Amino acid sequence: MADPNIEALQQRIATLEAQVAALVQAISADRSGNVVINARGSLTVLSGSGMELYAGSAMTMTSGNVMTMTAGNNLSVNASNHATLVVGNRLRVSGHEASFETRSLSISAAVGCDIDSGQNFAITAGKSMAMSVGEDMSVRVGKTLAVESADAATLKSGDARLNLKKDGSVELQGARHHAQSFRTPRGQGVRQCHDQGIEGAAELSVRSGARAPLPATPRSACRRAR
Secondary structure, three states, rough: OOHHHHHHHHHHHHHHHHHHHHHHHEEEEEEOOOOOEOOOOOOOOOOOOOOOOOOOOOOOOOOOOOOOOHHHHHHOOOOOOOOOOOOOOOOOOOOOOOOOOOOOOOOOOOOOOOOOOOOOOOOOOOOOOOOOOOOOOOEEEEEEEOOOOEEEEEEEEEEEEEEEEEEOOOOEEEOOEEEEEEEEOOOEEEEEEEEEOOOOOOOEEOOOOOOOOOHHHHHEEEEEEE
C-alpha cells in the first residue's frame, strides 16, 4: 500500500517540475550573460516595496500594441547621457503636474505641434531665446499685448527699421515715411482721415522731449462715412 505522504510529495515534485520547465522556456540565459524573458501571454512584475531596473549599456522597452506605466505616487526616469522617446502616432502626458528637467530638450514634430493651456502659459529663458518661422507668423491677443525690452528693441522689415532705446530715443529708418490718423469731430457724423507722407526720407530720428514738426506735406484728406 502506497504511503499517502509519498504520493503527496510526488505530486508536489511533479508540479514543481512543470513550473520549472515553463520558467526555463520563459527565461533563457547564454554564456555571455544575456538573459531573455519571453512571456507568451501576460507578464506581471509585482514589488511590495521598491523595484530598480538598471542597464549598464543600453535598455529597450518595446510594446507591439499598448504600454502603460502607472505610479501611485512618484515616477522617475533618469538618463545620465541620452533618453529617446519615439511615438508613431500619439503621446499623451496627463496629471496634475508634469515636469521635464534636463540639460537640453528637443521637441520635433513632422507635421504640427500644438501647445494649449487652459489658463496661464509661460516660457522663461535664463539667457537667450530665438524663434524662427519658415513662412508666416501670427500673434493674436484677446485684450492687451505688452512687449518690453530693458535696453533696446528693433523692428525690421526689408529696408525699414524702427529702433527703440532705453534713453527714450526713437529712430525710424526707411525710404518713405507715411502717417495716417482718424478722428471724429464732435457733433459730426463722419470720420476725418488725415494722411501725411514724407517722400525720399532716409532717416527720421525723434529724441525724448523734442517736438520738432515733421517736414511733411499733406498728401490727401478724405472723409469716410461711419
